[in-house]
Amino acid sequence: MGDLEELLRGTAAGERLPLARLLTAIENDAPGLRDLLPQLFAAGHGGHLVGITGPPGSGKSTLVNALTEEWRRRGRRVGIVAVDPSSPYTGGAIMGDRIRMMEHAADRDVFMRSMASRGELGGIASATWMAAAALDAAGYDPILIETVGAGQSEVEIARLAETTVVVEVPEMGDEVQAIKAGLLEVADLLVVNKGDRPGADLAARHLRAMLSTAGGRVGRKPPPIMVTTATSGEGVAALADAIEAHRSSARTPEQATARARNQVRRALADLALRRASAGPSWDVTVDAVAARELDPISAAERLLDEDAT
Amino acid sequence: MDDARSTPIRVLIAKPGLDGHDRGAKVLARGLRDEGFEVIYTGLRQTPEMIVDAAEQEDVDVIGMSILSGAHMALLPRVVELSKSRGMDDVLIAAGGIIPDADVAKLKASGIAEVFGPGTSIGQIAAYFREHARKRA
Numbered sequence: 349m350g351d352l353e354e355l356l357r358g359t360a361a362g363e364r365l366p367l368a369r370l371l372t373a374i375e376n377d378a379p380g381l382r383d384l385l386p387q388l389f390a391a392g393h394g395g396h397l398v399g400i401t402g403p404p405g406s407g408k409s410t411l412v413n414a415l416t417e418e419w420r421r422r423g424r425r426v427g428i429v430a431v432d433p434s435s436p437y438t439g440g441a442i443m444g445d446r447i448r449m450m451e452h453a454a455d456r457d458v459f460m461r462s463m464a465s466r467g468e469l470g471g472i473a474s475a476t477w478m479a480a481a482a483l484d485a486a487g488y489d490p491i492l493i494e495t496v497g498a499g500q501s502e503v504e505i506a507r508l509a510e511t512t513v514v515v516e517v518p519e520m521g522d523e524v525q526a527i528k529a530g531l532l533e534v535a536d537l538l539v540v541n542k543g544d545r546p547g548a549d550l551a552a553r554h555l556r557a558m559l560s561t562a563g564g565r566v567g568r569k570p571p572p573i574m575v576t577t578a579t580s581g582e583g584v585a586a587l588a589d590a591i592e593a594h595r596s597s598a599r600t601p602e603q604a605t606a607r608a609r610n611q612v613r614r615a616l617a618d619l620a621l622r623r624a625s626a627g628p629s630w631d632v633t634v635d636a637v638a639a640r641e642l643d644p645i646s647a648a649e650r651l652l653d654e655d656a657t
Numbered sequence: 658m659d660d661a662r663s664t665p666i667r668v669l670i671a672k673p674g675l676d677g678h679d680r681g682a683k684v685l686a687r688g689l690r691d692e693g694f695e696v697i698y699t700g701l702r703q704t705p706e707m708i709v710d711a712a713e714q715e716d717v718d719v720i721g722m723s724i725l726s727g728a729h730m731a732l733l734p735r736v737v738e739l740s741k742s743r744g745m746d747d748v749l750i751a752a753g754g755i756i757p758d759a760d761v762a763k764l765k766a767s768g769i770a771e772v773f774g775p776g777t778s779i780g781q782i783a784a785y786f787r788e789h790a791r792k793r794a
Contacts, residue, residue, distance in 0.1 A: 365716075365744055365745070368713055368714055368715065369716055371716065372667075375664070376664045434665075434695075435690065435691075438690065438691055438692065438693045439665055440665065440689065440690035440691060440693045440695065440696070441665075441695045441696065442686055442690045442698060443695065443696065443698070444697075444700075446697060446698070446699045446700075446711055446715075447700035450699055450703065450707055450711070453699075453711050454704075454706050454710050459714055461714055461715060462697050462715060464665070464695045466665075
């Protein structure tokens, strides 16, 4: 596996295999990784962290590919982490996000890594965050995190990013979908992709109308809504501009604090779960809940208190 | 499961060359997923350079290539060569598809670990990968 510090040195020097192996160590929560974290974060260059999420089939991968092309044209080095779900039954996963990225496979200034979510216990949000830190240490900027926006944990990954892009399609549904809580609420930029399909402009208008009303997003301005056709590249340069324009507003002290709060909250939850589930009373306590002798909240309290002593 | 490792084995499934379809590769990818592997699928018409670049970034334990076109002698040893030149000596490289028996020995001599012909079950391939993929800490 190699010494982790050596991997970090290679990563910071721009070598690709050490970066790849460092990412594996992060995914596997390898022994010694905790000790490396301060150095890993100190090695960052402040690359712009961009989350890209949305329902399956909305064209996220194709859009990431098109954005990568645009940023390469602008001379930027692009890092990508693409997260796909693991099977809860076998732990296996199929990651197909590279299919649309293969034209960049040989480009030394693009680095893409596929990650399987590996279930909640692994703390995918933390692993994704550390993976982004590794790409940052390697000098990639921007760093794109692509997730399937199907569940709460994916929304959470997106919330760790500085700029969150939510990708929808024209057939996303009626106006009520736009005022439901969830994905649309966390968007800093909202994209209606597949803009060549009938109804794309209408969908964008609906979204604009719904999200501009006061009930849409408490205390936040409605996000810019853009129409792209990732397959042809239409609207992609404008989207790249909008993402870059958002960078400065994401870096105000208030935004930085809000993001840090999310990160610490997430890390704390992961850590508490990890420790408690590795502790001696985990099985007994879970069994007690199964036997209805204990309620789940008292069980959690008991595990936390035990860990603290 | 192999008790030597607690993390899933990462496999890149690739289609080198100009094959017209990838049904076999997709069936295998799906089957390996069900066997608990993390499978990265890269799609059709890959050059050896693209395959090795992807394998490097993904830090896979195994590269599995499916090829039907007859260009295996031109493409597969090149993948081995490139992998070694990048320092990926410990990556298991295997092939499957339509490969004449006469070429199997030559491919193995070039560094292809195993060649799986028609009729091989996914279980056999999974067992082989589990046994021969590098062990991680």
